[in-house]
Amino acid sequence: MDKAALGAFYDRIAKQDMAPLWESLHVLVSQEPATPVAPVHWSYSEAIRPALMESGNLITAEEAERRVLILENPGLKGQGAATNSLYAGMQLLLPGEVAPCHRHTQTALRFVIEGEGAYTSVDGERTPMSPGDMVITPQWTWHDHGNETDRPMVWLDGLDIPMVRFFGSSFAQGGNTAQQPISRPVGDSRARFASNLLPHGWERSRAGSPIFNYRYADTRPALATLARNDTPDPHFGHRMRYIDPTTGGDAMPTMAAAIQLLPQGFETRPTRSTDATIFVVVEGEGESRIGDETFAWQPHDVFVAPSWAWRSHSAKSEAVLFSFSDAGVQRHCGLWRQELANPDKENV
16 A cells, blocks of 8 residues: 555545545444433533523523523534434523414424423414423424413423434424414314324324323323333333324324333333433432433433433432433334343344
């Protein structure tokens, strides 16, 4: 190999916007997932909430359009991302405020952290929001938020912003009014789609579930029933997925969401998978080991497990964890892979 001639060749082709694959093949096609995403933990009581409340004194919801603090992964500085494909942020809506109507091609979920009785409106239907609810806004649907209570409302926003940015397919549009007209009563979508029934003549008009509020008032009793009647899975405890009842698939086309109950004293066996995952602590206290990091958590804390990093959870008290990732997209593309430590069944 003539290194001088090869170097000169590299210089010439670089000026023509070309590069030699053989110099970067091991990076572009790695033997295992290689990610800049870092394990990270945000304390709600010590970090997120004080900063959110301070922001409420500095800028209004109207001025900000969305008063949100981005939870930015330290391995993705400047990218506004929690993982390679997903965004997470904490939104604050103070009493009397409205986050004005708009729509965008990004799909969003709202996981309610604090407060009771504020609302989200989606395509003409309003739903009240309570802690533990998962409210979704499918892509290109009009949505706004309002707080008519006397207490602050806080929720976690999860969006597929990095994924949409990767495809170069971001569009957004503001509404003509701060609040959209309401054309359907509260609970209309639940009445139509949440009882294992479909209205006659219904046809899908958009991607994602026609139910847009997955209420914790329904989710928590379902978890409790599993805990009473089933032995916890050694790797996941008692775990359930949020689904689109019309298909049985994930509630959103780009984000897979799940919730799991860990009995007091329960410790999961380690798992790892190719989907980097964002966790929110709903109830209880415990700790999680993510790769070489160990995070002690309390209610409302948020933490991230990178792709292909071993993860396990230990519950000091009975605990509930909400999580979301891009696992559904990876499964659809045939990319998703999982490994279980000490499995009772074959790894996928």
